[in-house]
Amino acid sequence: MALVASEHGDVKVHLAARAAAEKTQRQAVVLAQQLATRQGSFEELLNAYVKDLTARGKIKAKEVERLFQTHVIEHHPDLMIRPAKSITGEDIHLVMSALLARKPKGRGIGNKAKTANTDMRSTAASVHRYLKAAFSYGGKAHLSLDRDVSESKIFDIGVNPATKVPTLANTRGGQTESLTPEELGELLRYLDTLPPRETAICKGLIYLGGQRMEQLLRVTWEDTSDDLLHLTDGKGQKTQAWDHLLPLTDRIKEILKPLFESKIGPGPFCIGRRCIRPDTAGKRFSDAGKALSGAGKTRYFSYANVRVSAETLMASLGITKEIRSWILSHGRNDVQSVHYDRYSYLTEKQVALDLWAQYLDCLHSKKIWDKSKVILLTKKRI
Incomplete structure (x- = not known):
């Protein structure tokens, strides 16, 4: 106590300050642990985006869920477990390149019917578009004032990695030909x-x-x-x-x-x-x-x-x-x-x-x- 008094003056004030600092440090550790458990993975981000589409009555919700499951989640389990905020443009490029390299599945029961005479560019363009939307959603979902986010996952997306990958050209021409x-x-x-x-x-x-x-x-x-x-x-x-x-x-x-x-x-x-x-x-x-x-x-x-x-x-x-x-x-x-x-x-x-x-x-x-x-x-x- 004499050493504390000689170095810091009032012993009571010093001990109270030290106790407060230790409490603050413990609270910071607990908060960091809580944030770590709420840190959303890449897969959780995709699922959360689909859930949001469904809640808003969007027609494309089922299609988006199918595209994510079939072309992203099933083929990249190593990326799925990583925090969404750690995903980079290079990771998205890997996902898109792998998708473009795959052949279309057959149609019908058991996927045994002859495949369409096409490539995967249109599908890849759709997946890329929805990935950009999902990361955009993840950047602000935890700040929403319209829902209770106290127990929801935090994605904390700073930069949208999907926007770093250039959009595929000539994939959205549309069916513009009219019948006479x-x-x-x-x-x-x-x-x-x-x-x-x-x-x-x-x-x-x-x-x-x-x-x-x-x-x-x-x-x-x-x-x-x-x-x-x-x-x-x-x-x-x-x-x-x-x-x-x-x-x-x-x-x-x-x-x-x-x-x-x-x-x-x-x-x-x-x-x-x-x-x-x-x-x-x-x-x-x-x-x-x-x-x-x-x-x-x-x-x-x-x-x-x-x-x-x-x-x-x-x-x-x-x-x-x-x-x-x-x-x-x-x-x-x-x-x-x-x-x-x-x-x-x-x-x-x-x-x-x-x-x-x-x-x-x-x-x-x-x-x-x-x-x-x-x-x-x-x-x-x-």
Whole structure:
């Protein structure tokens, strides 16, 4: 004590200060240990990002989960256990290079069917895009004010390593080729040869303006009324899915009649006890493309071309870009649309879909379209 007093003066003050310093050091050690146990791994980051997509009702959540599991997690177990913040651009480059070097898997049960005549560039581009999004999510997830993060993993991403790897070129060209009116007429007549429920589903997609299959086909009976279909649009960068309402015009009701007369599943778009899957419905259109192109009646097409054709030909009828975006629920990210405009535009949608149905009926019956039927699809507002 004499030595302490001679060196530090007041013994009580010194001992209290030393005890406080030791306590602070112990607390720092405990905090470091807690942070270490909460430090998220690369695999936990990928899973957390998928969980966030699912919670926000994003349509692509299942696809992202499959891509991560199939092309990243299964092939790189050594990277999966490392802290997410330690992953470098070189690590992401390794993941992408290995993916590009692999061959596409076969299709069907047991992956025994012949593989597609393609490479892995499109898949690699998708994986790269979602990796960038996952690391971006990991950089700010623990700071979110909208959820309890006290027990969640901390990723603490400072620099997004996936952005250091250049994006693959020429992988997102899209299906931009439109069918001619004559080719669309051939498709409508071909769809009449399918079983009644399949005809109604496929024609319904077209008569409703070329809707996204994922949104329309999952509609349940609770989402329908006598004059309305209630879709949910979770596509894109929305923080929350929004309502997408479609009016059921008299002609569309006639097209969908086989589905509403016999309620055999959880929703109208069913061919069994479950709603038809988008890939099943899509195959009906690709089969039509093969059959009609093989007969020399059209070029080959898939449903992606049908969606493009619908918007292209609706534009040719004088249906404005704004009304087409309301019908197809295209992204509207401006302040006015996101925060203020709550009008449903059902009247404008109905007028446009009535005109579109008349045009399609003319194509189906090979009649000449009367341009005098085109009317102004806007209402005068003060």
